[in-house]
Amino acid sequence: xxxxxxxxxxDQARSPNLWQxxxxxRSVAVLLLATSMLYGCQSIFDQxxxxxxxxxxxxxxxxxxxxxxxxxxxxxxxxxxxxxSYGGEYHDAKTERLVARITGALTAVSENxxxxxxxxxxxxxxxxxxxxxxxxxxxxxxxxxxxxxxxEVAAVLSHEMGHVTANHGIERQKREEAEVIASRVVAExxxxxxxxxxxxxxGKLRLAAFSRQQELQADVIGVRMLGEAGYDxxxxxxxxxxxxxxxxxxxVDPDNDQSLDFLSSHPNSAQRVDLARRHARxxxxxxxxxxxxxxxxxxxxxxxxxxxPQEGYVRGQTFLHxxxxxxxxxxxxxxxxxxxxxxxxxxxGESAIRFDGVAxxxxxxxxxxxxxxxxxxxxxxxxxxxxxxxxxxxxARASAERWDFDVTxxxxxxxxxxxxxxxxxxxxTLQSTADTLRNSFRxxxxxxxxxxxxxxxxxxxxxxxxxxxxxxxxxxxxxxxxDLFKLINALxxxxxxxxxxxxxxxxx
Numbered sequence: 001x002x003x004x005x006x007x008x009x010x011d012q013a014r015s016p017n018l019w020q021x022x023x024x025x026r027s028v029a030v031l032l033l034a035t036s037m038l039y040g041c042q043s044i045f046d047q048x049x050x051x052x053x054x055x056x057x058x059x060x061x062x063x064x065x066x067x068x069x070x071x072x073x074x075x076x077x078x079x080x081x082x083x084x085s086y087g088g089e090y091h092d093a094k095t096e097r098l099v100a101r102i103t104g105a106l107t108a109v110s111e112n113x114x115x116x117x118x119x120x121x122x123x124x125x126x127x128x129x130x131x132x133x134x135x136x137x138x139x140x141x142x143x144x145x146x147x148x149x150x151x152e153v154a155a156v157l158s159h160e161m162g163h164v165t166a167n168h169g170i171e172r173q174k175r176e177e178a179e180v181i182a183s184r185v186v187a188e189x190x191x192x193x194x195x196x197x198x199x200x201x202x203g204k205l206r207l208a209a210f211s212r213q214q215e216l217q218a219d220v221i222g223v224r225m226l227g228e229a230g231y232d233x234x235x236x237x238x239x240x241x242x243x244x245x246x247x248x249x250x251x252v253d254p255d256n257d258q259s260l261d262f263l264s265s266h267p268n269s270a271q272r273v274d275l276a277r278r279h280a281r282x283x284x285x286x287x288x289x290x291x292x293x294x295x296x297x298x299x300x301x302x303x304x305x306x307x308x309p310q311e312g313y314v315r316g317q318t319f320l321h322x323x324x325x326x327x328x329x330x331x332x333x334x335x336x337x338x339x340x341x342x343x344x345x346x347x348x349g350e351s352a353i354r355f356d357g358v359a360x361x362x363x364x365x366x367x368x369x370x371x372x373x374x375x376x377x378x379x380x381x382x383x384x385x386x387x388x389x390x391x392x393x394x395x396a397r398a399s400a401e402r403w404d405f406d407v408t409x410x411x412x413x414x415x416x417x418x419x420x421x422x423x424x425x426x427x428x429t430l431q432s433t434a435d436t437l438r439n440s441f442r443x444x445x446x447x448x449x450x451x452x453x454x455x456x457x458x459x460x461x462x463x464x465x466x467x468x469x470x471x472x473x474x475x476x477x478x479x480x481x482x483d484l485f486k487l488i489n490a491l492x493x494x495x496x497x498x499x500x501x502x503x504x505x506x507x508x
Contacts, residue, residue, distance in 0.1 A: 150292025
């Protein structure tokens with residue numbers, strides 16, 4: 001959640017239909033998750049990189065190579081939007097050199113030697129990677145944190161490069177042209193209401209997805225590039241398994257999770273993993289090729305993990321924002337998703353929470369603000385003034401189709417912070433969930449703000465007395481320390497650690 005996005009954004013109270021037609025509050029969370037998957041972070045080099053070769057005194061940049069390529073023009077047009085939607089570019093010289101090294105090795109064995117690529121690291125904790133026509137490649141820092149060696153990142157990037165060199169973007173561009181017309185109609189007819197935004201998001205998701213045949217073709221190209229570049233060709237199947245494990249770990253309901261990440265646009269079927277292994281066998285049995293583990297771990301040591309300082313932090317069931325000076329808790333069993341647009345939390349029984357902030361402007365009366373038309377199904381008789389830990393506030397109830405809502409607004413200085421809690425009708429947890437939010441929302445103390453630090457990936461060497469328990473005990477930012485430790489280190493059930501091994505932990 002970026003400070004600007006939460007505090008200096010269009011006042012949604014002036015858009016009366018924005019939260020109307022709230023047919024399911026959970027769909028609000030899904031919508032924001034959906035739109036966030038499509039966009040990304042940082043450009044790290046503008047020329048093809050060749051390991052161990054001095055750069056040219058007159059390098060040919062990707063912009064020069066692709067100047068007259070309409071596909072590249074499409075990528076260039078969408079690039080700024082992607083960067084903005086994923087929270088900006090992630091800048092760290094060591095990590096940038098690492099990703100450039102991997103991309104350069106793959107470029108050398110590309111199906112189209114004349115195709116140049118521009119790789120961008122996205123400042124997002126999401127696990128994602130994708131490509132735009134014209135050679136624009138994107139990988140999130142979240143994916144880099146999950147990977148355990150260079151070959152796994154190479155597997156993801158070679159797959160995306162396969163989409164580019166196979167010209168899969170041409171078909172998608174045609175689909176986009178049709179989608180633009182449809183989206184204009186949606187925008188004109190439905191204006192800014194939720195249904196219109198959902199329709200637009202669905203259109204973007206359709207554009208993001210390649211066909212099953214194209215995905216399999218990119219798999220074949222990617223595994224071949226891995227092998228020819230000297231990387232472990234089995235990394236593709238291995239990392240697909242790691243991403244699936246992370247999806248299960250992070251899901252509130254693992255069997256019915258609708259969050260959108262790499263696996264949402266790149267289905268992880270057992271058949272696909274099996275095919276990746278079969279293609280890898282063309283290069284030999286498992287164990288062939290370089291995994292690049294040591295230099296990879298060195299390159300991500302200190303990598304920002306989870307939320308960035310500008311967006312606030314999630315620590316278990318607590319959201320804290322040092323710049324805004326606020327904090328609150330969500331009930332047990334809820335999972336917080338800190339998005340650019342808002343803080344979302346989803347819990348059991350399809351219950352959900354949305355938190356954001358707007359400039360107070362001339363809204364001197366919080367009760368008048370609540371009844372100004374931005375909440376559909378508001379029950380006027382429930383509107384009342386109150387205080388939340390000494391701060392002026394107002395609350396109300398609302399109802400829409402099969403959902404009940406609790407709406408709470410709190411004023412702090414020149415901001416109005418808003419909680420919207422939703423549960424299906426008949427669910428008895430609405431009051432207790434909303435009370436948890438209200439009772440815990442407060443100003444942070446100066447000491448709390450000073451002590452708030454971002455989490456990072458730290459590479460540690462296993463000592464003679466270290467165990468899984470002792471190493472995982474050093475993990476921060478989660479109450480599932482052992483599970484996350486095993487996950488980010490790709491440790492199978494029953495695994496142990498040995499002195500001298502390099503392992504990842506998450507700490508300040």
